[in-house]
Amino acid sequence: MPHFQIDYSGNLEAIVDLSGLCERIRATAADLETFPMPGIRVRAVRVDHYAIADGDPKHGFIDISIRLRAGRAADVKADATAKIFEAAKDYLAPIMQTHSIALSLEMRDIDPGLSLKTGTIRDHLEAHS
Structure with a gap:
């Protein structure tokens, strides 16, 4: 049940395709044995109140938090x-060349x-080849 939460400064909404970033992270995670595909959840949360570096409003941030059930080896994690991180960095590289983003x-x-949970996603997944 890996959760990927992307917190981002509101000033990036007009210049970053956040749905595309969510999908890039989902697809990358789904290709890794570390993250069971049925449990992957990626979400982006806009942050409207923030202050960065010298306070110039041109600066933005994207902070990705991954939470997953304990038990994996340190090297696997x-x-x-x-x-x-590389998938996100590659996705954002063109934008980071022209915009101030942390x-x-x-x-x-x-x-x-x-951590308690229940769900029916697995019951509704279609068989994948």
Whole structure:
């Protein structure tokens, strides 16, 4: 049940295709064994109130947070983190050449004893080849 949350400064909405970024992250994650495909959830949340660096409103940020159930080896998590970060960085590279944007990513473990969940997504997935 990996959750990918993209917090972004509101001033980027007009210049970054955030749906496209969500899809790039989803597709990259789905190709990695670290992230079970039926549990992948990617969402982007606009942040309207922020202050960055010297306070110039031209600066923007994209912060990606990955939460997943604990239990994976450190090297597996490091590799997955690097691959997701590279996918986001590659996707944003053309925009970052012309705009002031801070990009960050962090992965955190979810304690399975403190994380309850239920759902029917697996029941509704069509068989994939």
